[in-house]
Amino acid sequence: xxxxxxxxxxxxxxxxxxxxxxxxxxxxxxxxxxxxxxxxxxxxxxxxxxxxxxxxxxxxxxxxxxxxxxxxxxxxxxxxxxxxxxxxxxxxxxxxxxxxxxxxxxxxxxxxxxxxxxxxxxxxxxxxxxxxxxxxxxxxxxxxxxxxxxxxxxxxxxxxxxxxxxxxxxxxxxxxxxxxxxxxxxxxxxxxxxxxxxxxxxxxxxxxxxxxxxxxxxxxxxxxxxxxxxxxxxxxxxxxxxxxxxxxxxxxxxxxxxxxxxxxxxxxxxxxxxxxxxxxxxxxxxxxxxxxxxxxxxxxxxxxxxxxxxxxxxxxxxxxxxxxxxxxxxxxxxxxxxxxxxxxxxxxxxxxxxxxxxxxxxxxxxxxxxxxxxxxxxxxxxxxxxxxxxxxxxxxxxxxxxxxxxxxxxxxxxxxxxxxxxxxxxxxxxxxxxxxxxxxxxxxxxxxxxxxxxxxxxxxxxxxxxxxxxxxxxxxxxxxxxxxxxxxxxxxxxxxxxxxxxxxxxxxxxxxxxxxxxxxxxxxxxxxxxxxxxxxxxxxxxxxxxxxxxxxxxxxxxxxxxxxxxxxxxxxxxxxxxxxxxxxxxxxxxxxxxxxxxxxxxxxxxxxxxxxxxxxxxxxxx
Amino acid sequence: xxxxxxxxxxxxxxxxxxxxxxxxxxxxxxxxxxxxxxxxxxxxxxxxxxxxxxxxxxxxxxxxxxxxxxxxxxxxxxxxxxxxxxxxxxxxxxxxxxxxxxxxxxxxxxxxxxxxxxxxxxxxxxxxxxxxxxxxxxxxxxxxxxxxxxxxxxxxxxxxxxxxxxxxxxxxxxxxxxxxxxxxxxxxxxxxxxxxxxxxxx
Numbered sequence: 001x002x003x004x005x006x007x008x009x010x011x012x013x014x015x016x017x018x019x020x021x022x023x024x025x026x027x028x029x030x031x032x033x034x035x036x037x038x039x040x041x042x043x044x045x046x047x048x049x050x051x052x053x054x055x056x057x058x059x060x061x062x063x064x065x066x067x068x069x070x071x072x073x074x075x076x077x078x079x080x081x082x083x084x085x086x087x088x089x090x091x092x093x094x095x096x097x098x099x100x101x102x103x104x105x106x107x108x109x110x111x112x113x114x115x116x117x118x119x120x121x122x123x124x125x126x127x128x129x130x131x132x133x134x135x136x137x138x139x140x141x142x143x144x145x146x147x148x149x150x151x152x153x154x155x156x157x158x159x160x161x162x163x164x165x166x167x168x169x170x171x172x173x174x175x176x177x178x179x180x181x182x183x184x185x186x187x188x189x190x191x192x193x194x195x196x197x198x199x200x201x202x203x204x205x206x207x208x209x210x211x212x213x214x215x216x217x218x219x220x221x222x223x224x225x226x227x228x229x230x231x232x233x234x235x236x237x238x239x240x241x242x243x244x245x246x247x248x249x250x251x252x253x254x255x256x257x258x259x260x261x262x263x264x265x266x267x268x269x270x271x272x273x274x275x276x277x278x279x280x281x282x283x284x285x286x287x288x289x290x291x292x293x294x295x296x297x298x299x300x301x302x303x304x305x306x307x308x309x310x311x312x313x314x315x316x317x318x319x320x321x322x323x324x325x326x327x328x329x330x331x332x333x334x335x336x337x338x339x340x341x342x343x344x345x346x347x348x349x350x351x352x353x354x355x356x357x358x359x360x361x362x363x364x365x366x367x368x369x370x371x372x373x374x375x376x377x378x379x380x381x382x383x384x385x386x387x388x389x390x391x392x393x394x395x396x397x398x399x400x401x402x403x404x405x406x407x408x409x410x411x412x413x414x415x416x417x418x419x420x421x422x423x424x425x426x427x428x429x430x431x432x433x434x435x436x437x438x439x440x441x442x443x444x445x446x447x448x449x450x451x452x453x454x455x456x457x458x459x460x461x462x463x464x465x466x467x468x469x470x471x472x473x474x475x476x477x478x479x480x481x482x483x484x485x486x487x488x489x490x491x492x493x494x495x496x497x498x499x500x501x502x503x504x505x506x507x508x509x510x511x512x513x514x515x516x517x518x519x520x521x522x523x524x525x526x527x528x529x530x531x532x533x534x535x536x537x538x539x540x541x542x543x544x545x546x547x548x549x550x551x552x553x554x555x556x557x558x559x560x561x562x563x564x565x566x567x568x569x570x571x572x573x574x575x576x577x578x579x580x581x582x583x584x585x586x587x588x589x590x591x592x593x594x595x596x597x598x599x600x601x602x603x604x605x606x607x608x609x610x611x612x613x614x615x616x617x618x619x620x621x622x
Numbered sequence: 623x624x625x626x627x628x629x630x631x632x633x634x635x636x637x638x639x640x641x642x643x644x645x646x647x648x649x650x651x652x653x654x655x656x657x658x659x660x661x662x663x664x665x666x667x668x669x670x671x672x673x674x675x676x677x678x679x680x681x682x683x684x685x686x687x688x689x690x691x692x693x694x695x696x697x698x699x700x701x702x703x704x705x706x707x708x709x710x711x712x713x714x715x716x717x718x719x720x721x722x723x724x725x726x727x728x729x730x731x732x733x734x735x736x737x738x739x740x741x742x743x744x745x746x747x748x749x750x751x752x753x754x755x756x757x758x759x760x761x762x763x764x765x766x767x768x769x770x771x772x773x774x775x776x777x778x779x780x781x782x783x784x785x786x787x788x789x790x791x792x793x794x795x796x797x798x799x800x801x802x803x804x805x806x807x808x809x810x811x812x813x814x815x816x817x818x819x820x821x822x823x824x
Binding site for chain 2: 113114176179180181183184187188189190191192193194195214215216217218219221222223225226229233234235236237242243244245248252255613616
């Protein structure tokens, strides 16, 4: 067995391992979960601006009756891309930004379980998004709605829906890889003492979301694969003439699509569950109930998909069953609402900007939730389906819910991430303008929908009497745009302040506030030891026998040590790497090949294979 | 990654499983949903083709049974490869890894031959609903096997360059988990497609 001998020198990789952890180019090779989180955030926000601009064009077209600013075919592309962008390229990656940045910090870990895989997820997401957007220049953007119902989506002669199917498969790969990575991080890498029921609610919601992603994305991946085969190779999956069933797509799509709704909203629920206790200066009311409600939502979320299909004709038994399961899932959601209200009740409330967004989240989400319950009633849904009432509903849960929650999170964690506070006065202006603009935009859509205005129509005649509320809605949309501009001004202005944020500016409760702002690359000088839920709070305060909360005396059991980090020597963090970027780069190249030229598929596989082999052979540090 | 392996050994804040193994199980669970959706498609479209050839016209069940047996046998050799490496017997582990890869290649080769035969009998990807759902499902599985073979050959390459000693048994175990999963899925697919009879439409 002579050949068994282990080689004396370290195995060499394909490329020298990069070493820079600062500077422009370090962002391309970073494997630091915090930098990757920031990359996710910036990218998602850029897509937010693009998707928002598409929404403005839609509202411009609908502002007055009988307009022709966008042609009917461009209008189709516009609302399809708006939907795809906001769901897959904004809310999902913006949530991923929070999960990436915060999960290791909040559980007291130094990084995620697989740092390079984490970078791979980001690059695959970015390239998937750019791939979908490149369709505007390469044969037309997707135009069959974000739900892509066949046969319309499979027989359409433009290349748009082919880009849709392949692009969403790429972003799906990114999300699945990230889901496995983050789930393992939460399950396996918590700091000593942090048992499952000492985890912050945000971490619980993060875990539920990762599991939802891991189990729902494969279903749509197969649907998209079948759609791609139908479009590219002429197979018959959704071809009624050959005996295929377009309704199969609807089942596959919504079996993913409804868990997806919770993938979009649970992160915001987690964020709000962190913000409310801090600014009400009370522990979260009924922590266990909030956690178990989140888990229940995750499970039941897989059993309600056909409420998107009541009008398809599944029959009264199926419709009734899914109507009932939909009513049931409203229960754990309602439980959470009451827990949040209970947290606010008799709290010592500080109305900071993150708090305003959180309270706004609760109010708007209640409206969206209630209109959602009306869809569970099948006969009522027959009237509402495919009208603007539905558009109003899901914008109240996904904008009034998810986006408000995410904005609250941005204001709350900004000082931790960038070491500077966002302006509070400007922030409040941002909030109120967004709240007013939001309600002006989507409130009237309830009325329009009940008046019978169908979704996805490019124009409407004046005689229908829909003009007034459409105009109000369009004005509201531009108010939202102004509020987003104000946020951008606030963000830019914050970087003109000196970078001197203390560790715990909000008097917060969780572990990420025990380290410096921004945290060092290795997160914590010493891995924290956790003794309770709301660990940081219990380090700072204790209760007298009378139940009064008093600060722990200085030098007590453990103040937040925010100033400087003398430690950190000898903590080896994984080195940066080129290979995640290289391996991800092959995906869109191969996808272009599947559409245009077989040779490109081979060309795409080169970086994929080179990336992964380089990855395996890469020495841990150089 | 190494630092975390040690940090995660504290009581009750970790499963005690290595991260990579937990990740592999999660990935395989996720992969189950991929196959689940494809198998559901096949089952839903069973007997729904409006033109032939139909399954009974083309299937050679004894032939496919033999190639299925070959694939199942490869699970045994995979187990033997891991056991050999864990014992420190690198030479044997190479033999069994090679055997596993060869059995896998025999299976994929058999599948290619089967597809070619069907194509000669006028059953191509776009012929009818049966061919569409059959080729995509079995082709998807075949791709999984091919990726497994690639991983096995990579392990062999590492072994011959002295990088796959007993300390790397966990890596072989991970490839083994994937390999067994692909085998088990084939049992389901084989049963659903070949063993459960589908009558020709009247």
